[in-house]
Amino acid sequence: MAVSARAPRQRTIRVNALAKLNLSLRVLGLRKDGYHELRTVFQSVALHDSLAFRPVASGLRIRCTDPACPTDRDNLVWRAAEELWAAARRRGPMPGVSIRIVKRIPMQSGLGGGSSDAAAALRALIALWRVKLPRHRLQEIAARLGADVPFFLHGGTMLGLERGDVLIPQHDLNRAWSVIVVPSFGISTADAFRWWDQRRGGGPALANDLEQPVAAHYPEIARLVHDLRIGAVQAGMSGSGSAVFGLFDRRDAAAQAARHLSAAGRRVFITRTVGRDEYARLSRATRRASS
Ligand code: C5P
Numbered sequence: 001m002a003v004s005a006r007a008p009r010q011r012t013i014r015v016n017a018l019a020k021l022n023l024s025l026r027v028l029g030l031r032k033d034g035y036h037e038l039r040t041v042f043q044s045v046a047l048h049d050s051l052a053f054r055p056v057a058s059g060l061r062i063r064c065t066d067p068a069c070p071t072d073r074d075n076l077v078w079r080a081a082e083e084l085w086a087a088a089r090r091r092g093p094m095p096g097v098s099i100r101i102v103k104r105i106p107m108q109s110g111l112g113g114g115s116s117d118a119a120a121a122l123r124a125l126i127a128l129w130r131v132k133l134p135r136h137r138l139q140e141i142a143a144r145l146g147a148d149v150p151f152f153l154h155g156g157t158m159l160g161l162e163r164g165d166v167l168i169p170q171h172d173l174n175r176a177w178s179v180i181v182v183p184s185f186g187i188s189t190a191d192a193f194r195w196w197d198q199r200r201g202g203g204p205a206l207a208n209d210l211e212q213p214v215a216a217h218y219p220e221i222a223r224l225v226h227d228l229r230i231g232a233v234q235a236g237m238s239g240s241g242s243a244v245f246g247l248f249d250r251r252d253a254a255a256q257a258a259r260h261l262s263a264a265g266r267r268v269f270i271t272r273t274v275g276r277d278e279y280a281r282l283s284r285a286t287r288r289a290s291s
Pocket of ligand 1: 034035036037038145146147148162163164189190193
């Protein structure tokens with residue numbers, strides 16, 4: 001018997017989730033909602049996770065190349081799927097989807113990997129389920145998932161205000177090479193802000209107000225920033241750490257710094273900054289027949 005020509009073709013959606021750096025991060029105070037009032041400059045870089053979304057008969061399944069990455073509701077990708085399905089107001093349970101995450105952005109490093117994966121999941125599932133949502137609704141869902149998820153709907157160079165979720169586009173930074181050094185330890189964002197609370201008011205102004213309180217617990221951070229400043233246009237800790245980055249005009253200078261800072265237990269990446277238009281291209285959900 002002939003196979004029905006109308007049988008739905010299985011489609012896989014693929015999407016890249018790019019990392020971010022915080023070029024600067026000012027903590028202005030504690031808010032009534034328990035979050036901190038921020039003034040931060042986000043910058044996209046080419047380092048990315050890759051995600052694939054394949055329709056299956058039922059259920060939600062996440063697989064990840066990093067064994068430390070949660071594959072249940074603790075993964076923001078899972079919550080992104082739930083939130084999007086609820087917002088789509090379709091009848092019935094969420095369609096089955098199997099999600100594979102190739103993780104390259106280290107976790108708990110202040111590079112926004114989990115948040116970027118969540119925003120990537122929103123883009124992919126909008127394409128897979130053909131969801132139509134006004135822009136502001138999507139922004140709201142992203143902000144509920146995490147304070148820096150909305151940034152990953154836009155990318156490039158952006159000023160982030162309030163919890164970091166109110167965004168003002170900035171002129172793209174001149175393209176720069178970036179060396180990112182991730183020490184052997186990760187840092188929880190909540191801990192970094194708690195350490196800032198305990199020390200508030202003190203310390204000279206650095207590019208990142210969380211850097212000193214975090215370095216008080218992990219002195220390696222201060223040493224890495226110091227070492228990266230040699231030869232870099234700018235260096236600092238990203239977000240709540242533990243990643244530290246330097247920006248360089250030239251690739252060979254970046255490569256030299258990367259060689260110098262390589263050590264057992266550390267991960268060192270050479271990547272480059274990405275402007276808003278390129279971000280849109282690199283992070284777009286693409287449809288491909290699954291094998
Ligand atoms: O929003 P997200 O879940 O990424 O934040 C993780 C934690 O970081 C929050 O629970 C909070 O403790 C802290 N945070 C904060 N102020 C911000 C962003 C995050 O205190 N603007």
